Amino acid sequence: MLPEDFSEKEGKQVLENLESSYIGQRVPDQPKHLIGPRYYDTYVTVLKMIVPIAAIFAMISLIAVIFMGYREEESILSTFINLFSSY
Numbered sequence: 001m002l003p004e005d006f007s008e009k010e011g012k013q014v015l016e017n018l019e020s021s022y023i024g025q026r027v028p029d030q031p032k033h034l035i036g037p038r039y040y041d042t043y044v045t046v047l048k049m050i051v052p053i054a055a056i057f058a059m060i061s062l063i064a065v066i067f068m069g070y071r072e073e074e075s076i077l078s079t080f081i082n083l084f085s086s087y
Contacts, residue, residue, distance in 0.1 A: 062086065 002014060035043050066083045 002010060063083060066079060066086075
């Protein structure tokens with residue numbers, strides 16, 4: 001497609017030709033978006049449920065790890081400060 005010593009203009013022209021022919025052949029009549037209007041509301045609803053659940057799960061597991069590694073020489077206050085700073 002390109003000679004050994006090609007210019008930038010020739011390279012851009014070849015890329016544009018490849019891009020337009022590839023996109024035109026793959027999906028001629030389908031919309032080109034990942035989440036369409038049909039599923040957008042469901043997607044947002046699922047995200048609103050999943051994100052808080054994941055945050056709560058992460059906090060609970062972090063608390064469990066901190067208290068399993070608790071040593072008697074540490075104070076409770078320093079343990080809580082360590083917990084919230086690492087979260």
